Amino acid sequence: MNVPDYPLEEMLRRIEDAILPFPKAAMFALREQGFDTLFEQLISCIISIRTLDETTLPVSLRLFQKARTPETILSLGREPLAHLLEGSTFPGQKADTIRTVAEAAVQHGGQLPQTFDALTALKGVGPKCANLALGVALNVPAISVDIHVHRVVNRWGLVQTSTPEKTLKVLEAIIPENRWTDINRDLMPFGKFICTGTLPKCSTCPVAQWCKRIGVTRHR
Numbered sequence: 001m002n003v004p005d006y007p008l009e010e011m012l013r014r015i016e017d018a019i020l021p022f023p024k025a026a027m028f029a030l031r032e033q034g035f036d037t038l039f040e041q042l043i044s045c046i047i048s049i050r051t052l053d054e055t056t057l058p059v060s061l062r063l064f065q066k067a068r069t070p071e072t073i074l075s076l077g078r079e080p081l082a083h084l085l086e087g088s089t090f091p092g093q094k095a096d097t098i099r100t101v102a103e104a105a106v107q108h109g110g111q112l113p114q115t116f117d118a119l120t121a122l123k124g125v126g127p128k129c130a131n132l133a134l135g136v137a138l139n140v141p142a143i144s145v146d147i148h149v150h151r152v153v154n155r156w157g158l159v160q161t162s163t164p165e166k167t168l169k170v171l172e173a174i175i176p177e178n179r180w181t182d183i184n185r186d187l188m189p190f191g192k193f194i195c196t197g198t199l200p201k202c203s204t205c206p207v208a209q210w211c212k213r214i215g216v217t218r219h220r
Contacts, residue, residue, distance in 0.1 A: 097124030148191025157212035
């Protein structure tokens, strides 16, 4: 798992130690609480879009207290579902997307299709959520690139990309499949709490010696 100038296995090992004091990424925290089906993981990821984990987690738990299956989600009705999603961004739009996902699951006997292409074919489901749900729920090798992952690996100089989608393609080419799911699990909290968007904690960063600090003008 070596890219010139980047001992990625060692870097991830150090990052895993560094993020231990911080909250886990929401999808991984939900899995530890037993919300580990593909349907639950995809629904929670939809809730997380443009929403902080501090909100995603309680909103997901509030919804799952009422409904955890495609059938029970649909039984809520659109407006009650949107009400349960309040606190996240665009709860009405997310209610529509979640209902679309639930309807697709019902059409498949209560289970979502377990492929990236099938999930991203659903209206409102993008690559990030499809990969994250497949990786967390089913251990399918999949890299999920959110804003934190995208920023961190570009700041390192590991990739030089303009969008998370382009970052995803490059990371898939250089990182072994057995580490794909770990990328979001490790780099999301690392980017949120250590390699932050503004004033990153470079002085105490566990991988500072390999970081090119691209775009960093001020740091702690």
